[in-house]
Amino acid sequence: xxxxxxxxxxxxxxVSALEAGLPRAATSTSAVDxxxxxxxxxxxxxxxxxxxxxxxxxxxxxxxxxARWQEGAGTSELLDDDWERTADVLAALGHAVRLQxxxxxxxxxxxxxxxxxxxxxxxxxxxxxxxxxLVAAGWLRNRGARYEVPPERVVPLLTTILxxxx
Numbered sequence: 001x002x003x004x005x006x007x008x009x010x011x012x013x014x015v016s017a018l019e020a021g022l023p024r025a026a027t028s029t030s031a032v033d034x035x036x037x038x039x040x041x042x043x044x045x046x047x048x049x050x051x052x053x054x055x056x057x058x059x060x061x062x063x064x065x066x067a068r069w070q071e072g073a074g075t076s077e078l079l080d081d082d083w084e085r086t087a088d089v090l091a092a093l094g095h096a097v098r099l100q101x102x103x104x105x106x107x108x109x110x111x112x113x114x115x116x117x118x119x120x121x122x123x124x125x126x127x128x129x130x131x132x133x134l135v136a137a138g139w140l141r142n143r144g145a146r147y148e149v150p151p152e153r154v155v156p157l158l159t160t161i162l163x164x165x166x
Contacts, residue, residue, distance in 0.1 A: 043072070051075040057155030062108035067154035092137030093160060097121060098130045102139060102149060102157060110146035 043054050056070035092098060101115055109115055112131060116124040131147060134140040139157060140147045149157060 053078060055156060055159045057158060059154050059158065061106065061154070065151070067151045069152060069155040071156075089137045089139075090160075092133050092139055093157075095130065095133075097126070098134055098139075099161075101127070101130055101134065105140065105147050106149055106154070106157075110143075110148060112145075112147070115147070 039054065039056065043052055052072055052074045054070065054072040057067070059067040061067060093102075097120070100118075100120065104115060104118060109118070112124070112128060115121060115131070116127040121127050131140065135142060135147075139149065139153055141150050
């Protein structure tokens with residue numbers, strides 16, 4: 001039977017092996033690699049104490065447009081904010097068909113007819129229902145016969161998707 005010291009050493013080895021398999025951006029250490037965490041280092045240099053959050057992105061869209069955007073907020077500001085007011089905006093993203101509609105619109109499919117013709121979208125009535133939900137929440141806007149993700153929503157949408165992958 002292994003001693004406590006041997007069991008602890010084995011456990012430490014297993015934890016080290018698990019940590020080695022994590023992507024670098026997912027780790028948190030006090031000694032930060034400036035090359036891997038360049039955005040974090042910039043945030044620390046500019047952000048208020050006790051911390052801040054930053055969303056930033058530069059996205060090339062299929063139509064040739066570019067969506068460049070950033071927004072930051074202090075940790076205290078975010079923790080003290082009324083989170084309930086964002087519930088409807090986030091709830092609009094809580095349906096797989098709505099997420100697919102947004103992805104297709106970002107890729108250049110913009111008319112309701114085109115979107116309704118895509119596999120897995122449901123009936124045209126269901127597509128229009130989802131489009132109305134996304135427009136009401138501000139994730140889409142109607143430009144005549146076509147829908148688009150407003151430029152100021154492209155980066156927040158993509159960072160929300162990225163955050164959901166964790």
